[in-house]
Amino acid sequence: MTGRLVKDANAWRPVGIDNLEPAAWQALRSTGSCSVTAGPGAGKTELLAQRAAYLLQTGTCPPPQRILAISFKRDAAANLGSRVRSRIPEHAWRFDSMTFDAFTKGLVDRFRLALPDSWAMPGEYTIRHPSRGEIRSFLNRLLREAPWTLRSEIQSFDAETFLPHVVGGWDLPLVRPEDPLDDPVAFAALEWWNRHYVPNNQPLLDFIMINRLGELLVRATPRLRRALRLTYPFVFVDEFQDTTAAQLSFLRTLFAVPGADPGSFPRQARAGHVDKPVVTIVGDHKQRIMGFAGALPNAFAAFAADFAPEAHELTWNYRSSDHLVGFHHTVARRLDPSAPRAVSKAQHPPADEPIGLWIFNDRQSEAQTIAGWIANDIAASDRRASDFALVARQKVADIDPHFQPALAHHAIRLRNDDASVGRMKLQDLLKNEVAHLVIGMLRLAATPVGLPQVWMDVTAAIGRIRGTGGDEGAARILSDELTAIIVALRAWLREHQPAPELLADALKQVVAAIGYDALRRHSRGESLRDILDSVHARLQQVTVPTPTLDWSTVLEEYEAADAVGLLTIHRSKGLEYHTVFFLGLDDDQWWAHAKNVRDSTSAFFVGLSRAAQRLVFTTTSPSARAGGIADLYDLLTQAGIRERVVSEQAWPGT
Template identity: 55%
Template structure:
C-alpha cells in the first residue's frame, strides 16, 4: 500500500458551498433558553478561543451550541466538518449525541472521538507515508509495559549511556518516563547521531529501538502512536493540508488534562490553520499522574494566540454550593471570579465544609452524621454517596468499619472485580443485560423499563432492529427465556447454588456464541471473557448476602 495525492483527493479538494441556511445574527441556541454573555462572545469568535469554566458551567452544552452555530450558519460549509477531541470515550459519545440531537441534519459533519482514536486512525490509514526509517514492516500490536519493565530499561541505560548523560538519566522516574520522556520527544524525520546528543533523546530512542525499530511486529502504546501520528503529519504536507481543509474547526474538551505529546500533536497539525476551541477548567487538573501539562490552558492561549473567555454561570450547583466552591477556588487562586448559580431554588438545602485533623476522626464523624440524618429524614443508605478524590482503598476500610457500627453497609464502586473496576462493570452493556435478565426472572411484574432495555439489547444481538417480524420473534424468545430462567432459579436458590453455575446456565439460555459475536462486532475493544469473569465474581460476592 502506498499513499499519494490520489488518497487525499477527496479531502484536499472539497467542493465548498458558501450559502448559509440561517443568517448569523438571528441564530438562536437550540434546546436551551440562552447563553451567558461571555459564551455568546466565544461562540461567535471564529478564531482560536480558550473557554475556561468550572464544574456545572455547561462546557459540553457550549460546544454543542457552537457546533450548531457553525454548521447551521454555513461558517463551516458543506462538505467540511468539525472535529471534536475528548479524552474519554463516554465524553466523546456524549458530545456526539448532543450535537446530533441539536442539529440532526448536520450530525454526519460532526466527528467526535478521543485523542487516542484520532491518532491511531491516522497511523492505521497512512502508516506507509511515514519516513522510510520509521516505517513498520510487520504491523503493530498495542501493549502497555508494566513499571518494573520500565525500571529495567532505565537501569540498562545507566550502564550503557555515555558518562556525561548518566546523571540526567538517573533523575528519570519510571512512572513519568513514557508520558514525559517518550511523549515529550518529537521523532526526527531522518535520524542522525546529532539527534541523540541529549539525555532525553537518548533515553527515548532506546525505548523506540527496543519496542519499535526491531524485527517482527512492533509493540506500541498510545503515547507512541501519538508520536508516530505527529511525525506522519509533520513529514507529509499533503496529509496536514487535507486535515486542515477537512476540519476548519477543531474542539478539544477537558483541555486541562492535555499531555505534552497531545499538545505537540495539536501544534503540528492545527496551529496557524483551523480555528481551535479549547474548553477546560484550569482548577481541575486530575490527570497530572498521567502526564497532564501544568497550566495547559495558558500554554494553549499563548501558543495558539487564543482569546480567553471565562464562563461564570453554573447550571448544576445551587447558590449554597456555588458559595462553597468559591471558598475553595479562592484558596487556589485569589483572583477567582465567583460563579453565578442558575439552578432554580428548590427545597431547603445546605452545603457545609468540614475539616478534620485525622482520617479516623473524619470517618467517625461522617458515619455518625449519616446515621443521624437517616433517622431524621427517612432516607435510605442508597440515597448517600461518599466521593473520594483518589485512593478510595485508603478510605474504604475506615468508613466501612465506622458505618457498620451504625448498621450501614457501603459499596466501593472503585473496587477491583476480576480485571475490571466495579463501576466499569456496572456500566458494561453485557453486565446490564445479564442483570436485567435476572431481575425479570425474579420479579414477575413492575419492571417495564428493565424489559424494554433487555428487549432492545436482544434485538441488537439478533440484528432485529427495524424488522418488525424479527422483533416479534425476539420478544417471544425473551419471554420463553425468562420463564425458563425463573423456573431454574426457583429450584436453585442462591443459598445452595454457586455464582458460576448461575452464570453458566444464564449464558446457555442466552446463547453465548451469539452474544460473543455481537460483542465482538459492536465493542471490538471489549474482552467478553473478562466481563463474564468479573460478573461471576461480583455475583458470587453478593449472593451470600441475598435470599433471592
C-alpha cells in the same frame, strides 16, 4: 432525517436549555479558534454541546463534514457524546466524541502501513503499560551506557514522568537516527524506541508511543492530514488543562497552520478548501490534576502561541449554591489570586449547614454514621442514593469494606467506581460505548416496554456502526432490523434464565447480531476482547442465583444506577451530586501533599466542587488540622466552616 436547519444563524436558540451567559454566547458563535476558561459548574459540557448544535443546525458545519471532540478521559468523552445526542439526535451522527488515546490508536491501526520506512511496524503490536520499576531499570542501564556528557541530565529523569515528559516530548524524526544523539531527551527517547519497538516482531507500545506514531503519520502523510482536516473542520478539546506535551504536539501537527487567518475558515470550508480548522478548547487551570501523567503546566499559553485563539471566561455556576460558590472562591484564590468569584445560577433551596467538618473516632463509626445519615435524608426527601457520593483523595479500596455493609444495612447500594472489572475500571466500563450498546440491547430484550431512551441510544449507536447517517430510508430499515434482533434475543432470554454459566452465551447472542468486526471497528481503538471480557466479569459479579432472579434484575444490578458512588477525586472530575462526603481530610489520604502543594490543592478544589448543595468533610484524625495538610484546614477556617465531633447516635442536620 437531515434535521432542523436554521437559515439565519442570528435566529438560532439554545436547545434544551433557556439561555447561556454572555461569554458563552460569544464563544459559541466564534468563527475562529477560541480558548474558554470555565470553573467548576460553569457548564463546559453544555457549552460544547450547544456549540455543536449551533454549527450543525445552522449549516456552518455542512454535511458531510463532522465535528471532532477529544477528551482526556473516557467518561468525559462519553458524557459529551451523550449530551449532544440528547440535544440534537438528528445531527449527532456527525459528532465524534472520543479520547486522545482512542483517536490516535484508531489512526495507527488504520494507516500504519503509511508510516515512514524506518519506522515501519514489523508486526502486530501489544499494548503494555511499563511499571515504574521497569522504567527505573531502563534508566539505570541507560545511565551506564550513555556518553558522559549526557549522564548528568539523564540522571535527573524521574521514572514516574519519563514516559510523558521524555518519550512524549520527542517528535519522531521522519528518518530514524542510526547513531546516538547528543541531546539527552532525544538520546533517551530513541533508546526507548530501539528497545521496545524496533527489534520486536510484536512491538510493545503504550499510549504515549501510539500518540507519537499517530503524530508522525499525519506529519509524514500530507494526504491523510488533509483528509482529516476536510472531515473535521471543527474540533473541540475538553479539559484542556490536562493536555500533555505529546497531545499538544499531535494537535499542532494535525490542525495548526501558522499565519492562517482563523476567522476565514468557515467560508473556506464551504468551498472545500481547508486552511485552518477551528479549534475550541475549554478547561480550567485551577483544576489541573494530571501533572503526574504529564499535563503541561502552561497548556493554555502553548495553545495560544500555535492557534491565536479568542479568549473567553465563563463566570456563571449552574451547579452549586451561593454558599458553596463562596467557598470555591476561597480555595480558587489560593491557586490563582486573580480568580473572579463565580455567580451562582443554581436553582436550589438553601440547605441546613451546607458545609461542615465531621470528626469521627474510627472508620467503622464514620461509615455507620454516614450510612444512617444518608438513609435518613433519603427517607425525608425525594432524593435517591445516586444523589450522594463518597469522594476520597485515594485508597478507596480501604474505604469500600466499611461502607458496603453499613449502607447495605439500610438497603442502599454502594458502587465503587474505582474497582477493577476485568482489565477495566468500573467507571470506564459503565461509560464505554460498546459496553453500553451490548447492555442496552439486552435490556431491550429483557424489558419489552418502557425504555424509550434505551431504544433511541441503541438505534443511534447501531446507526453509527452501519453508517446510515441521516438517510431516512436506511434509518427505517435499521429500525425494522433492530426490532427483529430484539425479538429473537428476547425469545432466547425467555428460554434461558440468568445463571453464571449462561452469561457468555447471552453476550455471544448480542455480538453475533451486531457483528464482531463491526463492533471492533466501533470500539474506538480499544480492545474489543477486553471490553467484552469486562462486561462478562461485571455480569458475573452481579448474578447471584435466587429463585426470583430474572434478566431485568441482573442488568439493573450491572449498571447500579441508583447507588451511592465511591470514587477518587480523579474519577469524580466532571460529575456532580447533591451531597458529597469528602472522606479522609488527613495525612493518611493526603500523604503526598507536600511533594506538590499546588497540584494537591487543585485536587482538593476538584473534589469539593462536585457538591451542588451540601459538602461534608470527614476525618478520623482529630490532630489532622496540625499535620501535613494544615494549609487545607486553613482554607476551611477562612471560610468559617464549622467542625464537630460526631457520635454514631448523633446525625448532624437530621
